[in-house]
Amino acid sequence: MEAYLVAIAIVGAIYVLLTLGLTVQYGLTGLVNFGHVGFFAIGAYASALLSLEGVPLVASFACAALAAALAAWPIGLVALRLRDDYFAVVTLGFSETVRLVITSERWLTNGVQGVPGIPRSFAGLGVGMAGSLATLAAIALVCLAVALALRRIARSPFGRVIEAIRDNEDALRALGKDPARFKMQVLALGAALAGVAGAFYAHYITYVSPDQFIPLVTFYVWMAMIMGGVGRVSGAVVGALLLMLFLEGTRFLRDVAPDLISAVDMASVRIGAVGLALILFTLYRPQGLVGDYTRR
């Protein structure tokens, strides 16, 4: 039971990191990134492949962040000139492209078979509870540091500009500031966080394959952000934990009443439930659970 809880906590913390990335991009700046999972995948594969070549984990994590941020650069160059809705489509297309490249470039990624045997983080502590707890502590620390840094950014002159972009981009241009420059940095920052989340994921699960990086992951992250409260750093944390509760809760539902619903049906029911939850939150609690009620 403890092992199960720790496992959930680790995956939950990975979602917290992903949600923090989306919070900078959408919550603060208004960038509709529907391709978050693409940056997550790049981070996971980058760190996994590098560590299998013998690169130490600290360096491979840094490379995961860097690779994801670099991948954001061309996307930004092309797509940040587009209107919001087009940007959403381009990013969604990007993440599917990443998945297809991973599937087809077998020489590098081993295709659909995936990459097994990825070094476990804190392998020195063994495969048992100690290693898992150390991993959990590490990712929780990273989440905390990132949350504090983001809070700092949100309250800074940089934060003021990106919120201004979200409110009215043209007005900012009229004042002599280039929204594209700021949006590019925000896109890269969010991507780097997703990349680090990917690295944690790869070295915890120790196996990566393309089917772990489907667009549904992106929408789970969106759901976490919307449930927690768009534009709030604390909202990202609360939302991601709520998401885990939801995902694991639906798993229990089947344990409690196995005859009620088959495993295959359950997957569909989950997706339906995600959609329903998104609609209900948008309708009845658009500011999320810990959102700012005084604004808007």
Place this chain on the structure above:
Amino acid sequence: MSLVVRDVTKSFGGFRALDAVSFAMDGAAMLGIIGPNGAGKSTLFSVVSGFMAADRGTVALDGRPLDRLGAAARARAGMVRTFQVPREFHHLTVRENLMAAAPGQSGEGLLGLFLRPGRVRAEEEAIGAEADATIAFLRLTAVAGTPAGRLSGGQKKLLELGRALMAKPRLILLDEPFAGVNPVLVAELGERIAALNARGIGFLVIEHDLAALSRLVPRVLVMDRGRVLAEGPPGEVLRDPAVREAYLGGAAA
């Protein structure tokens, strides 16, 4: 300092919004632009400020052509515009709106933010003090901490002027500064603009309130159907039969 617009033409499909518009103004002066709805005034503003590309013609500031510069670069060159319908940063407070407009902030870079916190703090204090002074000048002190989205239409007009001032322009393009502003405030806002002009800031002003505009600017440009119809002192120009015909549809002729 001078703004020179030469031969600017802009069409939307078959509709010619601007038809070879030319004028020049001393950048430290005040020039009004009047004309009936659809005369092309706002389109002219968009082209001059770089929000729309002209089909033909040039815009130059101090002899430097601006045609290849985007809106942000033109603003940095010293020419800042406001909008007919105010575009406030609605989630930010009035004070934050003004502070966001200040140029050259090292806290706007992620590196500077974390590597030079002391400098960022000092800058914030200076910018904050400047914003407070501007807010007081525009009599917005009572709403300084209010999210801008909650202001009245007239207050938003003042906010846009304040934000433009924070960007340190030499020339401000005001699009209907008096629209939605209550009559008492119109007189006051006029005084504020005149005071700023006395400090050397030029104004190009689109306005429908002819009485208020006439008190403010020494010269006006009259536009009609994308063309410049007349230019001169307001009193003189408004007596021109062609202007009366265009503006009032002949009703008062």
